[in-house]
Amino acid sequence: MKSQNATNINKIRQELESGRDPSMISAESMEAGEKAAWKEVLLKISPTLDADEKRADIIVFLQTIISQYFKGIQVFPYGSVPLKTYLADGDIDMTVICYPNMKDYIANDIYKLLKYEEQNMSAEYTIKETRMIGAEVKLVKCKVENIPIDISFNQLGGLSTLCFLEQVDHLVQKNHLFKRSVMLLKAWCHYECHILGAFHGLLATYALEVLILYIFQRFNSSLNGPLAVLYRFLDYYANFDWNNYCISLEGPILTSSLPNLVVTDQGNDGADLLLSKEDMRSYTEMFSSSTFCVNQDMQIFGAKYLNIMDPLKEKNNLGRSVSKANAARIISAFKYGARNLGRILQLPRESISDEIKKFFGSTLMNHGSSFAELERLSPLPVSEEDFPLESVEIDDIYDDGDDNDDCNDNNVEGTRPASNVSSLLKAWPLDKPMDTETVKESELLDLRGDYASSARNLAYSLCTLGYSSTIPALSTRPPTTGQFQEMPSTSAQWNLNENAAVARRRFNTGNNH
Incomplete structure (x- = not known):
């Protein structure tokens, strides 16, 4: 039996080795x-379309929770979800844009906020398994409706x-x-x-x-x-x-x-x-x-x-x-x-x-x-x-x-x-x-990404952190330096929710119980 198995495996190996250069197919x-x-x-x-709508709703849900509690920060998606290349069990990547000297404090507070929201039975979506990862570079992870969420901070690279x-x-x-x-x-x-x-x-x-x-x-x-x-x-x-x-x-x-x-x-x-x-x-x-x-x-x-x-x-x-x-x-x-x-x-x-x-x-x-x-x-x-x-x-x-x-x-x-x-x-x-x-x-979802929105998010993030905000328009050929278009540093669409104080009081009251 072992001899027969060895013969079969050797035969399979010989077949596998018969592959050819892709240009010869x-x-x-x-x-x-x-x-x-x-x-x-x-x-x-x-x-x-349904999967993307669900992920978009979850992104808005988390953006709303965080922006209501914190004044002066924004939360943007990046990675495979806005790129529209995610798999069914892929995670959602989001980054919080805030002043660098506040990053650690905000990371800890967002972790506490999401832990608190786990107990909110009236929430639109269920949050669970919230945890903090990393020491120097902090990452808040959780699941919303069983979809893994990674929240980073000032992730300009992403x-x-x-x-x-x-x-x-x-x-x-x-x-x-x-x-x-x-x-x-x-x-x-x-x-x-x-x-x-x-x-x-x-x-x-x-x-x-x-x-x-x-x-x-x-x-x-x-x-x-x-x-x-x-x-x-x-x-x-x-x-x-x-x-x-x-x-x-x-x-x-x-x-x-x-x-x-x-x-x-x-x-x-x-x-x-x-x-x-x-x-x-x-x-x-x-x-x-x-x-x-x-x-x-x-x-x-x-x-x-x-x-x-x-x-x-x-x-x-x-x-x-x-x-x-x-x-x-x-x-x-x-x-x-x-x-x-x-x-x-x-x-x-x-x-x-x-x-x-x-x-x-x-x-x-x-x-x-x-x-x-x-x-x-x-x-x-x-x-x-x-x-x-x-x-x-x-x-x-x-x-x-x-x-x-x-x-x-x-x-x-x-x-x-x-x-x-x-x-x-x-x-x-x-x-x-x-x-x-x-x-x-x-x-199926249309794979065209929202480049204009992604460019605005990057421009806002760069301006918030004090960097240049020159972002090129989408083109079929790479733009030359002279074709770069300046994105506005401020806009009415970036206005923050003014209910932060109310949300903070609600959060603090919950922690005191």
């Missing part, structure tokens, strides 16, 4: 794969990143190909191999988004669908020399040359670049958090095990959260994914759809697929050698925030072992909400 096979990825995966994981990524999506166009690719890759990284979560020594979501952006930067003209982006992503990073190079939008950088930036040839003579050096200079001059970041602790780029340079802040290593063992795990996941997806795209067209379901088996299980169907489409077995895994806490590993600024480097180790991809699929908790019916295309 036939157009017909890629078309079949793209149709399957849309129908079987993206149609189920993309944000819906606000500027949101504007930057909206500009990128508008530049890429192709029916929001950048955003659809982000969702597909987040689903694979989150559900299939559990490699997202900066607070667990894994990849931050913003780091993943920058890795995806580099694939567009290098292979833009050949990318016409999210599955093509996924395959390019897996193939490129599975073969990338992570030991000696750092990813940057200008091209791979020798880590031995740091802090000097010695960029190597991108291999395409710059002909297919999404953003030229001049384009990037225009964006970084506007959105670079290094020009207005309150935290100036990082003086040099600190090389770690996966080195990913923040395009808006070259001293910020977006891979700094990844532990050594998890770096090996992430690279192994990329290699496994590239081999398996390459094999799938070489199959006859009629077989590709079912194989794409296998490739996203855990994702489908979390979005309504039955156990009987998943049993039939169970993932290919792999050995520990193929896909080494650290012990991880499955229940709380997904962090959908933008950890591009002020991120703690605490590598939290979990407690639940997982031996292979199949056991990860079985270990995923079944009490998470699932969609029981296939979503109709008419129910």
Whole structure:
């Protein structure tokens, strides 16, 4: 029996090794794969109108509570919710904009306020599990209607990143190909191999988004669908020399040359670049958090095990959260994914759809697929050698925030072992909400973000903290410096609620009981 199993595993390995360069996949096979990825995966994981309305209501609910209690501050969303790339169990990221010398006091008071609101039976929404995270960099976490909420303070990096990524999506166009690719890759990284979560020594979501952006930067003209982006992503990073190079939008950088930036040839003579050096200079001059970041602790780029340079802040290593063992795990996941997806795209067209379901088996299980169907489409077995895994806490590993600024480097180790991809699929908790019916295309959310609102939020935040507030309009090409438009520093729409004193008295009275 053992001999038979070993023979089967060796056969599977030989099949997986038969993957080919993405450029060698036939157009017909890629078309079949793209149709399957849309129908079987993206149609189920993309944000819906109802889901977005619920998140928008929760954001307003929290903004109202906080602004009623505190006079002179504003609370803005950032990250995947306003970018419209969130998954069903993703969190909502919000940041409180306040004077720097009041940040710690306000963080503590917001924590107390939300703890008090947990007991408010007449509240519109239920708040629970409120807690404070961090010592120097404070983060208030809670759940509202079972949706995780992260409240940070003066997170200018997150606000500027949101504007930057909206500009990128508008530049890429192709029916929001950048955003659809982000969702597909987040689903694979989150559900299939559990490699997202900066607070667990894994990849931050913003780091993943920058890795995806580099694939567009290098292979833009050949990318016409999210599955093509996924395959390019897996193939490129599975073969990338992570030991000696750092990813940057200008091209791979020798880590031995740091802090000097010695960029190597991108291999395409710059002909297919999404953003030229001049384009990037225009964006970084506007959105670079290094020009207005309150935290100036990082003086040099600190090389770690996966080195990913923040395009808006070259001293910020977006891979700094990844532990050594998890770096090996992430690279192994990329290699496994590239081999398996390459094999799938070489199959006859009629077989590709079912194989794409296998490739996203855990994702489908979390979005309504039955156990009987998943049993039939169970993932290919792999050995520990193929896909080494650290012990991880499955229940709380997904962090959908933008950890591009002020991120703690605490590598939290979990407690639940997982031996292979199949056991990860079985270990995923079944009490998470699932969609029981296939979503109709008419129910999906329009992926166009509200760039004007995001730009106003950033402008207000910069003005509040005493920085320049020049924000560019959304355009199909990166604006030159002369095209930047000054945003107003004050506006009637930023007037604060005058009921703060009433709310404060109510809160203090409740604490005295």
